[in-house]
Amino acid sequence: MNQNSSSERTIGLLGATGVGIGAIVGGGILALAGVAFATTGPSAIISFSLNGLIALLTALTFAELSVAFPESGGTYVFAKKVLTVQAAFTVGWVVWFASIVAAVLYSLGFAAFSVVVIENIWRALQGTVPFWLTSHGSVTTLAIAANIVYGVSLIRTKSGGGQWENVGKIVIFVILIAGGLWALSSRSWSDIQTNLRPFFSSGMSGLIKAMGYTFIALQGFDLIAAVAGEIRNPERNIPRAMFLSLGTAVAIYIPLLFIVATVGVDPGQSITSASAAQPETIIAVAAQNYLGQFGYWLVMVAAIFSMLSALRANLFAASRVALTMSRDRTLPYTLDAIDVRSGTPKKSILVTLITVTLILSVTPDIAAAGAASSLIFLITFALAHWIGILARLRGSAQSTAFRVPLFPFFPVLGAISCLGLAVFQGISVPSAGLIAGGWLLFGGILYLVLFARRARVVDALSEAHDPQLVRLRGRSPLVLVPIANPASARAMVAVANALAPPSIGRVLLLLVVTAPKIWQPGEIPEQLLDAQDVLCQSLLTSFTKGLSPEALTTIAEEPWPEISRVARTYRCESLLLGFSKFSDTIMGGKLETLMSKVDCDVVILRAPTEWRLSDVTRVLVPMGGRGGQDELRARLLGSLCRTSTQNLEITFLLIMPEHLPAHEYSKAERELSHLAHDEVPGKYTVKVAQSNNVTEEIIRAAENCDLLILGLQRLRRHQKVFGDVTLRIVHGTTCAIIMISRRG
Template identity: 25%
Template sequence: MSNDDGLPGHSHDEELARDLSLFDITMIGLGAMIGAGIFVLTGLAAGQAGPALVMAFAFNGFITIFTGMVYAELGSAIPEAGGGYLWVREALGRSQAFLAGWMSWFAHAVAGSLYTLGFGAFVHLLLTEYFGIALFQPLTIGLQGVTLLSLGPDKLFAVFAGGLFTYINYRGAKETGLAGNIITIVKVAVILVLIVFGFGYIFDNPTQATGRFRPFLPRELSGVFIAMGLTFIAFEGYEIIVQSGEEVMNPKKSVPKAVFYSMSIVVTIYMLVAIVLIGSVTVTPELFGLAQEGAAEGVHGGGHLPPVPSNIEDAAVWEILGHLGELGLARAAAQIMPYGTVIILVAGVFSTLSALNATTYSSTRVSFAMGRDHVLPDMFSEVHPEQRTPYLATALSGALIIFMAVALPIEAVAAATDVMFLLLFLQVNYAAIVIRREWGDEIDYGYIMPWFPYVPIVGIVTKLFLAVYLFNYSPLAWYGAIAWILVGFGIYFLYSRRRVRETAIAEETRLITEERAGEGRGYQVLIPLSDPENTAQLIRTGSAVARHMDGEILLTSVATVPDQTPLSEGRHYADEQQEILDDAMRYVPEDVPAHQTVTIGHDVAKSINNVAYQRDSDLVLLGWRGERKRFSDYVLGSTIDTVVENAECDVSVVKTDGAPESSRVLVPLADGPNTQLAETFAAAYARAGADVMFFHVVTDDTGDDAESFLTEKQTTLAEEDLNSSITVQEGEDITQTILDYAREEGFDSILIGAAGEGILRRVLFGEIPETVGMRFDGEVVMVRKHRPVRSAVKQVIGKWLGKGAKTTVPDE
């Protein structure tokens, strides 16, 4: 194989980095589903279903599993950016795809509006009741005595949140994987604590608790169906999971697992919360008075709720919760656990903000994909030259989120969101039938749904039933949905249909390389390049090791884009990285096969680790400037630390000094797991013509043992016809002894194995190698052998306890 320059044995391509693990995408699903559904909608839904709220959540979980299986199948078979929009396009054509994308954009944007409204209500209550801050009265805008718009403090807080996260997504700033996982874990923990306290009360007071569940169906099945439709948004997190399919490691296994794991956890939690909310809350005068105020103001869908009884003795818990609306769970929590209201409000604030960030991100990606597909104006697909984010798509999505938050009451916003998602899922279920029948033999499925085609048919029937039934609750939501769909059809037939696509979606988004090993030799050295000044030195070292192991080298340079921008768009920024690689090829020896790939990812370190995993690399070789990070969470730097700690292969870090070659190499050795790798490097340097000296420092009279240890290493090289020498030095300070000897004898390089590895404390190569690397003026090569069992333990502990840890484990 040859490259464009005609060099034999060299090849290049480009690939997208997969940097989300099963844990990460399961957390994404949980974060999306355990949000507004519990913190905002539980009270509203209780007012509709009564004690049968438990049944509503159970039924929602049951009917959702059918579409969940569809998403698991298609997400495992076609793990690409676009999700439902892409599947509908391939199966049902351009017009249906436009409608799917149009509704998906609206659904995610309106979901964002719901989260902003929940945030506004929670912050309003915290400021007024717990901090004693007096806020202004709602501003009303009316016409001829009719109130058209009421803008209170909660709405202004909602507008602020919507504007803030629009700006964050425009800037490309992201909620990191660790921070997002922590928020999800914290809010799940809060809900679990609430459940534990609630069941403690129920077990202590079984008679009173069970009495609150009678009658179980106070509003018959119609109330259950309305509650199901109202809270259906809580069970659509798998849509966001598959939206990330292009960036998931091992998507054929991870995407289906994440869908089913997240759904199982969420349905169980929702049902338990419903039991606790009905069974452990007493109607107190305070709750009764607040419910009366809500009913008098006509908020929270009061027209769809029975009036509050005139006497507190006649009031049921579920009736009170319904009139408390989005604050139902927060108000009730004060009875369930200490400081319950404050805890739920604070958790709700963070939950709604993290969910708002996710939906702003999702709505932006959908509209961006439609702009790139030329069915919306090209401005939707424009990427900011500096921020590298789809800034116009972000701005328009943010504007839609803010408008819906201001214009509609919260229950109408929730209903409109559910209608759109239900209609979108109708299309996806039908698309799954078409794709299986048309291309089932040509697609490599990671998961296949059972009972085809009955599963998607049941999904279609149940989603259509719920969507139609929601008209009984909120005609306004349906009018808004119909208006949006009609506007969409008008845009499509007047504008989009005449546009000609430049390239097919499959060509734009499908991975060029998918989890394959490097071509050629069995041993591969991966060399990430970014700084032209150390390129020659890294390639010289990597080539020496590859030659000695009868292997090859793989050069990569990472083009990064923010999370808000799909990875496939990173190809527009790959030219600079390709120039680095093309220039680097002139340093590659002719007798060493070399490949090159531009990697496109959101994070440099994760991208490097995933290239190593996908290409089955044996060694990652990194460059280092020789500075240790004394006052940060990192030791050698954020990229180096993350790669070294999480790589699924051996790692070497080269402190570069710009020298074109290394003629004299000092190799300090001590018995340990990294000695073998240090010997391999020493042999590689010796084969390249360098003088190699094995070196050991003793701090007592064990010199004879040390000398025999080094002689054994010297003999190993001699068996390969490679020359080396040995020396033993005494010294109290091992680091200083190594440095003094290397300087006095004029060595160019020091090659040293890792001296230790920490579990809770961040240690990369150990104090001695890292200090030598920092203080020696010449080249320093630090090596660390991969130990799978210990690395796995460290990653698990680091994920939960490690400061700044990031998950890059390829398979959970």
């Protein structure tokens, strides 16, 4: 469900653009320009330009998806909407990790440039520089300090842009470009041409390699999607912010690279050899060549500003991904708490902050981790293009304010480009693939052990509350409803439509005609006449109530095996069975046999003849057992809340033995509240009763309810479904009962 209300949207166009600029502009060009020039020569200008085009294609897809799904979480949200909760966890887990590693890199980048600045100042004032000042420990300490300062600032304020750092570094880059253009005017055209030769120092292969190394320098517009739930007027501000931030980066990078390649080196000198000798500081060396010592210090200050703004942007985005995942229970639910004073996700920020600090403290190979971050981003970008194609084909963006032009050419081209660069990254830096694979394995184990059960429950509730999710995921659930009594058709179809909403799912009425043992040609068997009447009355009852089921009539010797056969043949997602009363023979024999043979969810309705789902106001949900029905129960409760015209009063009841310590009841009530929160989209009540007679307590509580929902255990085939407690409850209550059994 969308957790981002309009009241939480506090970031405007300037702030959203600031998130993108903070992540993109500065750090990448300063760190990777030397690598690009050393790899491909002056054609590094082309490599950055081509990467800009790929980034633009990706930004187009991100803009459409973010406008269609304006929630915080970025690619994680896209995957959750269009794929599955398992796929969403995988995407969110790696995107969270990639942003964390990016924050680690920018923390270390800030520390490294700061140490150089301090070293120069110390040498000017004191002469000899002490060893400890330039040690690894000093760099790590500075990086951790910057991480903590910015983490604390994000806890205290909801703004994510880091505007002062952004303004400062843009001003510096403008000065560097303006100074370069001034110096360029004094150079002859022949000198400029000489410095640009050979333009492709390593041919086309070198150009492609340079693109693979430097694409990460244009990553950052996606962080705007990661905080989309906090951006005001998202249909306008999100696309504009993405294109403004990406356009700002390209407008700075291309002129700066041209200036570095032409006036950043002496006439006749090769930018390729200069960059190979000093890849990390080539921008600073070039600025010193045409602006003197002033240019060198400008680059150092720009580097510090760039690293700090990128650090802030990645911490901000990573914490919002963690927040959204916790709301979906794919991370611990405690992380979704919002601080009352600041309005920020304090715990999500703290966990992100601690993770970054731990990696800073223990990681032995930051370069490999950075390559893994780049690889992950490229893979998730390719995945975003695929999700964008699926979402458009399934109709998610019919009314959105922004759509990718030339669909599907642009998304397909973007996906192929991102995958190609990802393959290059994986081959050129094998350790990046190992790190990414190790993190995925670790996350997969955590998900299966800790998060899977509750994540599926919350996801089922989301589908029930917003049926469009089912359509976006390419599903059309079919509910099979065997009908024998026309009087029960309305109630049955109403429950079925709650399980499979019209226009999204389908309801199939099944009428099984018992084959006559003796049939005379020319006669119409009585069974067929009765069946025709039942079917007509059932459809007429459904149509008069605005319900539109499909119908199927089959002939078989026995109805129960036929129901099982049809459920398997049509691959039904749910089987809905209705009875006005139960006999022990039905419950203990034929019904259990049927439930053991079908591989779909089974919902059993026992209701009086005139019972209407729309009249239900009080629902009782006894809790207990192993919780195997949580997902199906959440789907049912979410559907009831969505379709009901009444203000439902849903009560979750847990019965515990008497004479337990008081803290046991309090703990159980807290846990029950968490479970109820995951299964109901609106108001609910939790009650922990003290009784040694579970059956009598449930029967007593059901006297004041319109509907009782019971879970049935169906762990293995041929296992008994209706236990003694269930049978006593069924026979001891008069209200409508829905019994649910998750597929075996």
